[in-house]
Amino acid sequence: xxxxxxxxxxxxxxxxxxxxxxxxxxxxxxxxxxxxxxxxxxxxxxxxxxxxxxxxxxxxxxxxxxxxxxxxxxxxxxxxxxxxxxxxxxxxxxxxxxxxxxxxxxxxxxxxxxxxxxxxxxxxxxxxxxxxxxxxxxxxxxxxxxxxxxxxxxxxxxxxxxxxxxxxxxxxxxxxxxxxxxxxxxxxxxxxxxxxxxxxxxxxxxxxxx
Amino acid sequence: xxxxxxxxxxxxxxxxxxxxxxxxxxxxxxxxxxxxxxxxxxxxxxxxxxxxxxxxxxxxxxxxxxxxxxxxxxxxxxxxxxxxxxxxxxxxxxxxxxxxxxxxxxxxxxxxxxxxxxxxxxxxxxxxxxxxxxxxxxxxxxxxxxxxxxxxxxxxxxxxxxxxxxxxxxxxxxxxxxxxxxxxxxxxxxxxxxxxxxxxxxxxxxxxxx
Numbered sequence: 001x002x003x004x005x006x007x008x009x010x011x012x013x014x015x016x017x018x019x020x021x022x023x024x025x026x027x028x029x030x031x032x033x034x035x036x037x038x039x040x041x042x043x044x045x046x047x048x049x050x051x052x053x054x055x056x057x058x059x060x061x062x063x064x065x066x067x068x069x070x071x072x073x074x075x076x077x078x079x080x081x082x083x084x085x086x087x088x089x090x091x092x093x094x095x096x097x098x099x100x101x102x103x104x105x106x107x108x109x110x111x112x113x114x115x116x117x118x119x120x121x122x123x124x125x126x127x128x129x130x131x132x133x134x135x136x137x138x139x140x141x142x143x144x145x146x147x148x149x150x151x152x153x154x155x156x157x158x159x160x161x162x163x164x165x166x167x168x169x170x171x172x173x174x175x176x177x178x179x180x181x182x183x184x185x186x187x188x189x190x191x192x193x194x195x196x197x198x199x200x201x202x203x204x205x206x207x208x209x210x
Numbered sequence: 211x212x213x214x215x216x217x218x219x220x221x222x223x224x225x226x227x228x229x230x231x232x233x234x235x236x237x238x239x240x241x242x243x244x245x246x247x248x249x250x251x252x253x254x255x256x257x258x259x260x261x262x263x264x265x266x267x268x269x270x271x272x273x274x275x276x277x278x279x280x281x282x283x284x285x286x287x288x289x290x291x292x293x294x295x296x297x298x299x300x301x302x303x304x305x306x307x308x309x310x311x312x313x314x315x316x317x318x319x320x321x322x323x324x325x326x327x328x329x330x331x332x333x334x335x336x337x338x339x340x341x342x343x344x345x346x347x348x349x350x351x352x353x354x355x356x357x358x359x360x361x362x363x364x365x366x367x368x369x370x371x372x373x374x375x376x377x378x379x380x381x382x383x384x385x386x387x388x389x390x391x392x393x394x395x396x397x398x399x400x401x402x403x404x405x406x407x408x409x410x411x412x413x414x415x416x417x418x419x420x
Binding site for chain 2 (some may be wrong): 030049050051057067068069076087088090091092094095098102103106112115119121125129132140143182192
């Protein structure tokens with residue numbers, strides 16, 4: 001398999017974690033998003049959205065969108081599972097993952113911040129936007145797991161929720177969010193980062209890290 | 211079951227379609243988003259994100275996030291399926307759904323447009339933003355199904371892809387996008403809207419429609 005990513009992309013970071021948890025190896029191809037390499041014609045042929053990650057599955061097939069890739073990994077390589085067995089618990093995990101992947105991440109990614117800059121926003125305003133989106137979104141996430149004993153977001157093993165949370169907390173810190181306001185999320189993150197699957201997927205451990 | 215929504219919310223519209231396709235009845239509770247009713251304490255106790263939809267499942271349990279709700283519906287009421295059986299095809303359908311639910315919808319929803327207005331954007335700029343986000347996002351979606359024979363996005367029956375597409379096209383038209391540029395998407399939408407499950411879920415058919 002071949003994973004197209006970027007060290008700092010939190011969507012690519014999610015898939016790196018999922019591959020590691022499943023014990024799957026993939027070659028990593030870096031596309032420098034800030035230099036616009038995701039808009040190169042070769043890459044657009046693979047992923048018409050011009051986003052990372054893209055997973056080439058090794059048999060000529062191509063998958064996009066981090067959450068679709070992770071659901072596919074979980075269906076084709078069931079152990080260890082990334083979702084609980086019970087349908088209601090699965091829905092709670094997915095709702096948490098979407099609370100990050102639909103409500104926070106897209107509203108503070110490079111593309112949206114570039115759109116704001118293009119409209120004449122000062123850099124301080126762009127950073128404020130990203131910080132607020134992260135802070136408000138993570139506040140809701142903290143509530144979603146407040147009654148969960150943990151140590152992970154939902155139970156004793158990591159799920160899609162933890163896989164989405166860990167990269168988002170890294171973004172939040174980069175934008176200056178006071179993450180101490182989210183003690184339950186920090187506890188889940190600490191449990192996750194203690195696992196080699198998460199630690200080895202971290203942006204600073206990637207070959208294209210700056 | 212009880213579905214909390216708003217006639218014009220495309221996320222609530224998705225769940226209405228899914229319930230109809232599954233032949234499930236739910237009581238509908240409307241929360242007027244433009245009047246901020248989703249921020250009422252009673253509703254926040256149910257859904258701390260202050261978003262619609264929320265599904266009360268009838269046994270005291272509560273589900274949030276439209277895609278998590280639809281995956282739960284599909285797992286607990288398997289017929290008719292909202293996803294293909296083959297894992298790779300499931301991943302394609304989910305990637306299309308996320309191309310809308312993660313890349314388009316969150317960047318043009320009421321919350322983000324309100325954020326732009328709060329930063330002093332003129333109404334014409336806000337509308338431009340929403341139109342561009344819809345146009346660029348749907349252009350990528352058109353490519354994702356270009357080689358699919360149809361008539362639906364992925365095959366002869368509706369999936370999560372069509373359920374996400376139909377409400378998004380309604381938004382795109384409202385923001386003045388020239389949707390004629392997306393003939394393959396329009397063909398899928400026409401097939402979908404011909405089904406009572408989609409037709410009866412349309413915003414203009416809801417009790418709270420204005």
